Amino acid sequence: MKKLLSAILTLCLLCAFAQCEPGSEGETLLDRVLRLVPDAAGLVRMSGDDLYDLIGIDPESCVDWVYLAAADALEGRELIVVLMPDAESADEAETMLNHYLEARMRETRNYLPDAYQALSEASVVRQDCLLILSVAAPEADEAALLLAEE
Secondary structure, eight states: OHHHHHHHHHHHHHHHHHHSSTTOTTOOHHHHHHHHOTTGGGSEEOOHHHIIIIIOOOGGGOSEEEEEEOSSGGGOOEEEEEEOSSHHHHHHHHHHHHHHHHHHHHHHTTTOHHHHHHHHTOOEEEETTEEEEEESOTTOOHHHHHHHTO
């Protein structure tokens, strides 16, 4: 019964998300990111295993997700966008993203100053059940771009 209710709620969320923007029917988070973020097409799309193994978020628990990173990990460039089905799971995902960000900062502090600087200026941005972690140049406010069309 719980699985059926969960599936119905997920479908309702998907329908509501698709209706958020006129003309965006059927647009996935990946489509939206590629349309709005200038350098997104040049980033490598990470797998669901990477989302789970590196960050701890199970892709099966997400309504939709995008995990992009630079081909050269030394750059530190990443963009992670997850849409969770409810506030409770969004809280958990936000905690995991913050832990991931802190861990990446510890890893780069002493030997990758540029990546460390980008990571120290990054933060998890949340609007309802949509979470965004963008590690980019400070002038690239990708979270604002992605949230502006909500």
